[in-house]
Amino acid sequence: MESKWLYWAKQLQSIAQTGLTYSKDIYDLERFELIRNISVEMMAQQTGMDKTVIKDLFANETGYATPKVDVRAAVFKNNQILMVKEKSDGKWSLPGGWADIGLTPSEVAVKEVEEESGFHVKAIKMLGVLDMKCHPHPPSPYHIYKMFIQCELVGGKPTKGIETSEVNFFAEDELPPLSISRNTKEQIEMAFKYLYAPQKSTYFD
Template identity: 55%
Template sequence: MEPKWLTWAKEIQSLSQAGIAYSKDPFDIERFERLRELSQEMVSEYTDVPMEKLKGLFANETGYQTPKVDVRAVIFKENKVLLVREMLDGLWSLPGGWADIGLSPSENAAKEAFEESGLTVEPIRLIAAMDKKCHPHPPGGYHIYKLFFLCEHREGELKTGYETLDAGFFGLDELPDLSVGRITESQLKILFEYCWDSNKQVYYD
């Protein structure tokens, strides 16, 4: 799904970041810095994102670059899934976000569900591990793995958090406007299959 130019730009960025971190020769470091600039120029040309913003996005890490991890909680109730309305764009997504250091993936899912919806949940099992580039998300600067945990509601009532404007349960045929940078309708269709079939194997990629 990801445009080829974006795949190339991110790979150039990754290689240049490692080169800057581990090279000793000043001339090699200069070449790797130029490669990183070229990757930024590629993304800026195709997305109209200002170069200054891309410098912060593409040059904010050091060392060997690895994918970022986005963890989401999937909570069903009467054949409906819990969605939260994001404060950043006013659109809807599954509770979740970047994985925090010090917490396991399932602990991150439970934490995000509580912070964004007010519900205390128990993660039951991992149901999907998706590579963002394989799904119809808008182009982005990071290579992201998305982990989806099926969770059961234990206690608490729906309420908003400091990052959310609203929360509610929605059927597959009544989805609100989605924050497609975070979740797509096609991904939700895959996840709903785990509401209907508890024996379904984990989805990957």
């Protein structure tokens, strides 16, 4: 589903980042920096964004290039799923965010649910590991893996977070407008399928 130009730009950025990390020859470093600049130019040309902004967001990392990891928690109560309203776009998502260094995926899910919704949960099952490019999300400058973890509600009360303005539970046929950069309708439906058929094996791309 990913546009070819975006795929190429990300591949060039990955090659450049890894080359800049491991190369010692000054001429090779110059070539890899040129490759990185080409990837930034491609992003700027296609998006209309300022090259400085793109470089800060897209070409600012060091070390071997690897995918980013986004963790989302599926929490159910009375056959309804917990969702939070994002302040950034005014739409709804499963609680979650970038994985934190030093925390396991389940610890990230538990932390994000508490911070964004006020509820206390226990992680019980990995539902799926999805590659964002294989699903109908908006284009992203990053290569992202999305982990969906089912969590059991154990306490707490609905509380707005720093990044969230509302907290609520929704039935599968009454979903609110979704923040599709974070989760799609098909991914929410996937979570409900595991609720109804907990014996299903973990999905992965």
